[in-house]
Amino acid sequence: MNLLLKNIKQLLTLKGPECPRTGKELSDIGIIKNALLYIESGRIKYFGKESEVIEKIMDKKFEEIDADGIVMPSFVDSHTHTIFAKPRLKDFQMRTSGMSYQEIKKNGGGINRSVEDIRNSTKEEIIGFSLKNLKRFIECGTLSLEIKSGYGLDFENEVKILEVI
The missing domain is CATH 2.30.40.10 (Urease, subunit C, domain 1)
Incomplete structure (x- = not known):
């Protein structure tokens, strides 16, 4: 055509x-x-x-x-962690104020926060949040992206993330 x-x-x-x-x-x-x-x-x-x-x-x-x-x-993003349960806005705020990753971790942030959020969320909750993330990608002009898992850190939760993907 x-x-x-x-x-x-x-x-x-x-x-x-x-x-x-x-x-x-x-x-x-x-x-x-x-x-x-x-x-x-x-x-x-x-x-x-x-x-x-x-x-x-x-x-x-x-x-x-x-x-x-x-x-x-459109943009292509070849490395995203689009599937997560909650944004780490507090981490971003701490990082932009000059805190190190170790300090952020001590204050309850970092990847461990994302892992905990995934483990405490249902698949349906993660799907709902992830669809909002995907919509935002499209609104910003990204139409091709690779989605990585990685916030489960155990078999059960990695499978949960892969099922969401």
Whole structure:
């Protein structure tokens, strides 16, 4: 199936230098205004200004999708621990105030807190919380991610996490 995304006010290509960006380069996200994006057999074939792309696809058959705004690539996160029972906001607060991991652990935080929360939560509670986490990933533009287990630390609770995944 061929698709044409039209009415793209801004197409974010993220095209730029082949090296890490620094300084002002960080704000250059490769915007093409008034763009089209053509997908042929599941792969992006053409993108660019409407006038440029339309010439290349005039004889093609395709379905149209009205993007009505901004189109951008999605993010891929290859290492997440999305499945947990409660956020460790207190840990984050302690860490940003300069506490070491050992100090955080002494104050009841760290991975042991996450392990305890998993062990004290039902699978249904973990599913509910995890679905909220996944929704947030999508809202922030991450559409592909790997989910790791690891907060069970025993057979029964690792299986519980894997069943949630």
